[in-house]
Amino acid sequence: MSSNQCIDWQGNLACIQQSGLVIKSRHSIRGKHVFGPDSDYTTLAISGLELLSEETEISNIKFEEPIDLFVMQACGYSHDEEAVWEIVCDLDSASISISKSEIVSWEVSGNEMDEELFTQMNDAWEEEMTAVSQGAFVSEQSYRSGGPSRMNFNSQSLGEIRIWPPREMIGDQRPSDAAPMKKSGKIESWTKLSAGGAPSEFSLRAPILGGISTVFVRLDEGPCGVFLIADDEDGKPVIGNSVTFAVRRIYAQDGLIRYGLKALLS
Amino acid sequence: MVDVAVIGAGQTKFGNHALGLKGMWAESTENAFASIDGDFDPSMVDEAFIGSIAFGGGQIGNTAALLTEHTGMDNIPVRRVENACASSGFAFRDAWMAIKSGQADIVVAGGIEKMNDLTPERKRFWLGVSGDTEWERLAGLTFPGTYALMARRHFHEYGSVHDDLVNISVKNHMHGLDNEFAHIRKDVSFEKAQSGFMVADPLTLYDCCPTSDGASTVILAADHVAKKLTDDPVWVLGSGAGSDHLALHDRPSITQLIATQRAAMSAYDQAGISAKDIDLAEVHDCFTIAELMATEDLGFANRGEGGLFAREGRGRRNEGQVAINPSGGLKSKGHPLGATGTGQIVEVFKQLRGEVESSRQVRDATTALTHNVGGSGATCSVHVFGRDLK
The missing domain is CATH 3.40.47.10 (Thiolase/Chalcone synthase)
Known part of the structure; x- marks a missing residue:
């Protein structure tokens, strides 16, 4: 990618410049960029780093809250106060810059977002943070131990066979760690759950979104998985069509936002 | 090897019940005992297996002991069997195996679930716990x-x-x-x-x-016992x-x-x-x-x-x-x-x-x-x- 090229990237707007990159939410309200239904500074940072990583290797980086340290680490990025790359969040706008020297800026218009939807989603996320499980749930420990697989497709291999999500098998079936898989695959099936059919973890946001969509995907490197479609994606899934993946918010519970890879329809 | 028969079976109506776990189990078990043609006393039961997910978590531990004590099956080995919606199918298989092995002559297999006494939010948490x-x-x-x-x-x-x-x-x-x-x-x-x-x-x-409330009970017996209790067994x-x-x-x-x-x-x-x-x-x-x-x-x-x-x-x-x-x-x-x-x-x-x-x-x-x-x-x-x- 050449400098000063501006593109749609994982549902965001990104512009690579000489000194780094600016990435913004594609949504705006009255000219100010705002986050979509399942995005925040963390998802924007991961998205920007993945774009930069196509040209240059980045493993250590300087950043601060509100970017989630665990998610960054799960995606392979270590926090380092002495790093040459730094992420700076524009707290007045859904925008960040990732640069080596000075903060880069870029003016671009977003798509006007329904203000009521934006408010409802923010309120729902806030309320969801205080939700406590009353039945089945994924504990914080389970969430964290599965993070690198959930957010970066870290996988295993057993001979020629690629395994994902990771297994804990025994004897000669014990797999070894393998490189993260490519974030692409093809849809084998899909469904859209009505608000009433969605798990309780999504019960506050599903009615606002008009239900939630899930795809069953065969990843390009072999394994299958089920994934939510990114909340601000339009369009209907089609069996056989390709998807890519981006880190987005999944749900919040017990005061913790859970992140994971969601499907983007090609 | 011994053959196994079903000699009695009963259930509650499935649906929305005013009865709780104990009441539903009593009703289905009473119906099952009543369906046995010959004289039957609950103390004749050697062992019981009861399938349940314990939906809602109301009585998630020792469910079987709580239920059987109300139906005359005192002090016998009992246990809850859990395999999601297949819980009582597997409870029946366990009962069949207990008789086949020669360890028991008369065994109760049953199942129970109370699903409609929860708040909608709690119910949503429990739906899908088996995936x-x-x-x-x-x-x-x-x-x-x-x-x-x-x-x-x-x-x-x-x-x-x-x-x-x-x-x-x-x-x-x-x-x-x-x-x-x-x-x-x-x-x-x-x-x-x-x-x-x-x-x-x-x-x-x-x-x-x-989503329904309900209970069901089946009585299994070894062939030599079954023939004494019924002229009309259903063989497994x-x-x-x-x-x-x-x-x-x-x-x-x-x-x-x-x-x-x-x-x-x-x-x-x-x-x-x-x-x-x-x-x-x-x-x-x-x-x-x-x-x-x-x-x-x-x-x-x-x-x-x-x-x-x-x-x-x-x-x-x-x-x-x-x-x-x-x-x-x-x-x-x-x-x-x-x-x-x-x-x-x-x-x-x-x-x-x-x-x-x-x-x-x-x-x-x-x-x-x-x-x-x-x-x-x-x-x-x-x-x-x-x-x-x-």
Whole structure:
């Protein structure tokens, strides 16, 4: 990618410049960029780093809250106060810059977002943070131990066979760690759950979104998985069509936002 | 080796109950004891296995001890069996094995679930606890979604269509219409079932079973005891069970249930019969697509032809090749998770003895099958029953 090229990237707007990159939410309200239904500074940072990583290797980086340290680490990025790359969040706008020297800026218009939807989603996320499980749930420990697989497709291999999500098998079936898989695959099936059919973890946001969509995907490197479609994606899934993946918010519970890879329809 | 018979069976009505766990268990067990032809005393029971998910967590520990103490089965070994919606199918298998092993002569197998006394929010948390919590639930899936993925893939691979599922829904509601124990006794037209509210695309409300309260109890006995207590035993000709990967994404195919195929193969083999010998089958139609796939996995239809089987009405009572879900199935009779498996056996027991309502009776039935699935197919039990020992 050449400098000063501006593109749609994982549902965001990104512009690579000489000194780094600016990435913004594609949504705006009255000219100010705002986050979509399942995005925040963390998802924007991961998205920007993945774009930069196509040209240059980045493993250590300087950043601060509100970017989630665990998610960054799960995606392979270590926090380092002495790093040459730094992420700076524009707290007045859904925008960040990732640069080596000075903060880069870029003016671009977003798509006007329904203000009521934006408010409802923010309120729902806030309320969801205080939700406590009353039945089945994924504990914080389970969430964290599965993070690198959930957010970066870290996988295993057993001979020629690629395994994902990771297994804990025994004897000669014990797999070894393998490189993260490519974030692409093809849809084998899909469904859209009505608000009433969605798990309780999504019960506050599903009615606002008009239900939630899930795809069953065969990843390009072999394994299958089920994934939510990114909340601000339009369009209907089609069996056989390709998807890519981006880190987005999944749900919040017990005061913790859970992140994971969601499907983007090609 | 000893042969095993069902000598008594009873249940509560499935649906919304004013009774709690203890009351429902007492009612179904009393009905089961009353169905035994000879003199029977609960103290004759050697052991009891009770299937339940303990939905809602109300009595999640020591459920079996709490229930049996109210029904005269004091101080005997008891336990709760949990295998999701297949809990009591496996409780029955455990009871059968206890007698087969020679450790017991009379054993109770039952199931129970109380689902409708929870707040909607708590109920939503518990629905779907039997799927892969970490990878499927975190992707927004509960069972309507899981089975919807199977349905759409079946449509894609084999050309089945949603109207095939509609046919199953209409048939099961028609079968359950006269069943006094059924949760939803409603004649549903094809057009109405076609236009149901979408729950998980492509599955509508008419493709999904209800959430029900209920209990069911079955009494098994060794042959030498059974002959003293009844002149009309129903023999267990085969007991098969299987399991599979919990998560859909780990299975080689999502349009068939390997656990069902394994369980059926084992049960048929023990009974010395094949699918063509079955007169009636109570199959696990938690969703209509589950019945469609079961007709293939159990061998009633060729692979990929479950849709055609439904379209041609081959599962209709007294009209088709085999009566599929003459009770109305989970769709009409209801699905109180842990009670469903032994509830199917209650129906088969009565059908083979000619004791159901005359309008529901499968004519000349001598051989029957029950098929009880846990979750999206991670566990399954299949049992074959006969009027006569083969």
